[in-house]
Amino acid sequence: MKIAILGYGTVGSGVYEILTSSSSACASRFHVHAVLIRKNKPKTLPIMVDDIEDILSSDVEAVVEAMGGIEPAHTYIKKCLEHKKHVVTANKAVVAKYMREFTALAKENDVSFLFEASTGGGIPWIHAIENVKRIDSIRQFHGIFNGTSNYILDHMYKDNAEFSDILKKAQELGYAEADPSADIDGFDIQNKLQISASIAFECYIPNTFPVFGIRNVTKTDIEFFKEKNRILKLIATAAIHDDTYHCSIEPRLYPLGSLEASVPENFNLASIHGVTIGDLKFYGQGAGKLPTANAVIQDLIDIIEKKAHAVLLDKDLNYHPSQRPASYWIRTKSMPLEQLPNITVKVHAYLGHTYYFIQGITTDQMHAIMQNIQQEDKHAFMAAWEEDYD
Amino acid sequence: MKIAILGYGTVGSGVYEILTSSSSACASRFHVHAVLIRKNKPKTLPIMVDDIEDILSSDVEAVVEAMGGIEPAHTYIKKCLEHKKHVVTANKAVVAKYMREFTALAKENDVSFLFEASTGGGIPWIHAIENVKRIDSIRQFHGIFNGTSNYILDHMYKDNAEFSDILKKAQELGYAEADPSADIDGFDIQNKLQISASIAFECYIPNTFPVFGIRNVTKTDIEFFKEKNRILKLIATAAIHDDTYHCSIEPRLYPLGSLEASVPENFNLASIHGVTIGDLKFYGQGAGKLPTANAVIQDLIDIIEKKAHAVLLDKDLNYHPSQRPASYWIRTKSMPLEQLPNITVKVHAYLGHTYYFIQGITTDQMHAIMQNIQQEDKHAFMAAWEEDYD
Numbered sequence: 174m175k176i177a178i179l180g181y182g183t184v185g186s187g188v189y190e191i192l193t194s195s196s197s198a199c200a201s202r203f204h205v206h207a208v209l210i211r212k213n214k215p216k217t218l219p220i221m222v223d224d225i226e227d228i229l230s231s232d233v234e235a236v237v238e239a240m241g242g243i244e245p246a247h248t249y250i251k252k253c254l255e256h257k258k259h260v261v262t263a264n265k266a267v268v269a270k271y272m273r274e275f276t277a278l279a280k281e282n283d284v285s286f287l288f289e290a291s292t293g294g295g296i297p298w299i300h301a302i303e304n305v306k307r308i309d310s311i312r313q314f315h316g317i318f319n320g321t322s323n324y325i326l327d328h329m330y331k332d333n334a335e336f337s338d339i340l341k342k343a344q345e346l347g348y349a350e351a352d353p354s355a356d357i358d359g360f361d362i363q364n365k366l367q368i369s370a371s372i373a374f375e376c377y378i379p380n381t382f383p384v385f386g387i388r389n390v391t392k393t394d395i396e397f398f399k400e401k402n403r404i405l406k407l408i409a410t411a412a413i414h415d416d417t418y419h420c421s422i423e424p425r426l427y428p429l430g431s432l433e434a435s436v437p438e439n440f441n442l443a444s445i446h447g448v449t450i451g452d453l454k455f456y457g458q459g460a461g462k463l464p465t466a467n468a469v470i471q472d473l474i475d476i477i478e479k480k481a482h483a484v485l486l487d488k489d490l491n492y493h494p495s496q497r498p499a500s501y502w503i504r505t506k507s508m509p510l511e512q513l514p515n516i517t518v519k520v521h522a523y524l525g526h527t528y529y530f531i532q533g534i535t536t537d538q539m540h541a542i543m544q545n546i547q548q549e550d551k552h553a554f555m556a557a558w559e560e561d562y563d
Numbered sequence: 564m565k566i567a568i569l570g571y572g573t574v575g576s577g578v579y580e581i582l583t584s585s586s587s588a589c590a591s592r593f594h595v596h597a598v599l600i601r602k603n604k605p606k607t608l609p610i611m612v613d614d615i616e617d618i619l620s621s622d623v624e625a626v627v628e629a630m631g632g633i634e635p636a637h638t639y640i641k642k643c644l645e646h647k648k649h650v651v652t653a654n655k656a657v658v659a660k661y662m663r664e665f666t667a668l669a670k671e672n673d674v675s676f677l678f679e680a681s682t683g684g685g686i687p688w689i690h691a692i693e694n695v696k697r698i699d700s701i702r703q704f705h706g707i708f709n710g711t712s713n714y715i716l717d718h719m720y721k722d723n724a725e726f727s728d729i730l731k732k733a734q735e736l737g738y739a740e741a742d743p744s745a746d747i748d749g750f751d752i753q754n755k756l757q758i759s760a761s762i763a764f765e766c767y768i769p770n771t772f773p774v775f776g777i778r779n780v781t782k783t784d785i786e787f788f789k790e791k792n793r794i795l796k797l798i799a800t801a802a803i804h805d806d807t808y809h810c811s812i813e814p815r816l817y818p819l820g821s822l823e824a825s826v827p828e829n830f831n832l833a834s835i836h837g838v839t840i841g842d843l844k845f846y847g848q849g850a851g852k853l854p855t856a857n858a859v860i861q862d863l864i865d866i867i868e869k870k871a872h873a874v875l876l877d878k879d880l881n882y883h884p885s886q887r888p889a890s891y892w893i894r895t896k897s898m899p900l901e902q903l904p905n906i907t908v909k910v911h912a913y914l915g916h917t918y919y920f921i922q923g924i925t926t927d928q929m930h931a932i933m934q935n936i937q938q939e940d941k942h943a944f945m946a947a948w949e950e951d952y953d
Contacts, residue, residue, distance in 0.1 A: 191698065191839055196700070196838070197698055197699070197839070198696060198697060198698055198699065198700060199697055199698050295840045295841060295843065296843065297691070297694060301687070304687065304861060306588060307588060307589055307860075307861065307864050308581065308587055308588055308589050308857055308860055308861065308864075309587070309588065309857070310586070310588060429819075429820065430819065430820075430824075430825055431825060431827075432822065432825045432826070432827075432846065434820075434825070435820055435821060435822045435824070435825040436822070437822075440842075447857070448586070448853075449577075449581055449587070449853040449854065449856065449857045450685045450847070450848070450853070450854055450857045451685060451847065451848045451851070451853070451854050452830075452846070452847060452848070453685065453686065453845075453846065453847040454845075454846035454847065455843075455844075455845060455846075456822065456842070456843065456844035456845075456846070457840070457841065457842060457843040457844065458840070458841045458842070461841070463838075463839040463840070463841070464839065464840055464841050466839065467698055467699070467837070467839045467840045470698055471694060471697065471698065474697050474698075478870075478871055479869075480868075480870050481868055
């Protein structure tokens, strides 16, 4: 199959490398016809072009979009689909925002729009959701979907270190960006949760659910939780109930010895539960050049082998705040206890800090109260306590 | 698609239940035309028949073999393929023994022979191997492939209990057979390792590799290892190097906090490593009525959707003893130290037992010596020590 690659950054160059490597089992099935780079950038390969029209007017059958960001990725993907070229992308931001438009356009033009690499990197996660759905309807899923924040939490725990020191190490290793906000504030995961939940629940899920990241976690917090035999992970969850859904992103405390607690370094772990299949969990590299490129190429091979991917987004679901009582640990200097009627609160002092254990609150209530707390105490932190393990 | 089911035990009845349940997403795609049961058994469903000829002469397109055992499963599968019916099976014993014959016969008759459910139960493991192979060549894989033995080891550890007490509990729960030998001596895993390695390495792998089970493990052994922060798991491994392969099944000691050590109850965990994808791990129910039936139905849907499965067994590989130096703990009353030239042995006394820590030995040497030891001391036990974590 003749293909073009838009962008020659981490993912784009990874796709090119694998497709032109003699040691890859699939290289003979592909011919990379063109690589689009930005105007004024040096053309380091003879097949590099800087005008999307060169690709649109060519006979390439499939285009890999690996530019990242919203524009021009959005416009280029649209144009490629309109020119009846299959599109495969690793770009979670553009998929999360425009998946309805792209999916409709692909259908209209009888081509594929695939995005396995956008969520869970090398883990065949989108594929897993689609496969589980062939038999079971999916009621809920959850997971660790950001390698950078997992690296930070894992090393804070194992090295007894401060957040800022491990963040710096992650930046040196290339795991974290110079501006780490997307990873540590949960916005990277927000895109991935939108994509996963939309596919799982067959309804476009907007980015309007509660998100709380790990920016404020301290060495003392990790130590406090360690004494309780718990390990902190940044978790995305989604659930469907009748015609309503619930999503959230928040730090959660898992017991030592549980599978979630055991995910090391920058790995991801995605969990799904089906009525007949039970629990299925998938572990792997959620990011990185070659694992992400591998996921892109899996999609390309599916196109060659005509393996159908049914992306359905036609259900009508509404967001519904979670009704399930949950438990949280909060560290803050200004707990507005008057906001917590009928809620059990226990206070613990630890190394000069005050921790509150709150039971019988809902996720949405807790996130709303935390927003208020952060008006007064912008360094406050919260973590959900998984009661199931008690 | 019109199908027939051979056998109405755990798996057969599970397939029937899912395919006739209004809550399953795929029920409308199938019509169960006939269920074959043994002669003289009461026919509890109107579609039950007791003569394979009734199915061979019908217009069913696919047959699910869920009888288990070698005969008549082998003969019936052959006949179905010869009658140009697709065959899907969960029967690991017959697949491990006859996969070459079945695969050739399926090709000859232009139908599919699929066996996802034979290995890893509900985990899409065969599918994962096939997918990784589309891009990477597989150098090695390993995993926990037997839920019963994992249940026993997990509960011996967590409940501080003797092997015999937990085995009894597993039998009461229906996890273990009245004769538990297949599960605790590693023969169930042997079939699964043959199947997985044959698919991964594209060569039929016979059952001639070293196997050591968990029959002899004691409460004291688990305690001794617990003091070293290690957890015992029964692990199958396979590796390929040039035109030779190595396989083994043995108890291994993983550090607390590692993913393998964290697999609870009767779950399985299968791990694969590819050059570009890195580590991928798959966790789920390795057995049980509905998870196994789910895997059978995934194969049936692949047949409907014409998703190709390329089963290649045409490579010529030879078994080669592992050259890699490994470390083992041995508990025995009769260690033949003269058999261990150039090997480091340290002796530890623990609660009246003698444990030997052996370094720099190979897997095949250790298994051979253990066979000799068991001539004198049939209760001796060994466990591999994963040095990678030190």
